[in-house]
């Protein structure tokens with residue numbers, strides 16, 4: 117079962133500890149264990165889905181709402197931030213539960229690959 121072995125499902129369930137930043141009925145956000153910027157938060161839907169290709173419109177809307185809340189909480193709404201999701205092999209996706217990386221807190225590089 118894909119879900120039973122899923123690291124982020126276990127984090128959402130509280131079976132594996134995480135540094136929680138935000139939570140609502142549909143989403144959960146926590147600090148990346150290996151931060152690439154002063155602000156590096158992972159935002160995940162509570163419902164398991166492999167990647168953005170499996171994301172339904174309703175979940176996408178919940179994620180957008182959470183991004184807005186998170187940007188305020190992390191104080192990156194003024195200066196801006198980067199939001200990205202890796203998908204599949206070429207995207208270097210390593211955890212197969214959809215997650216959005218929210219990066220900020222400094223001037224980020226123009227280079228994206």
Ligand code: AMP
Pocket residue numbers: 123134146147148149150151158201202208209210211212
């Ligand atoms: P990706 O490579 O896009 O699939 O992103 C996976 C991210 O999850 C990486 O940035 C990892 O540093 C992060 N990560 C892996 N395990 C954990 C964990 N237990 N807690 C927080 N972040 C994690």
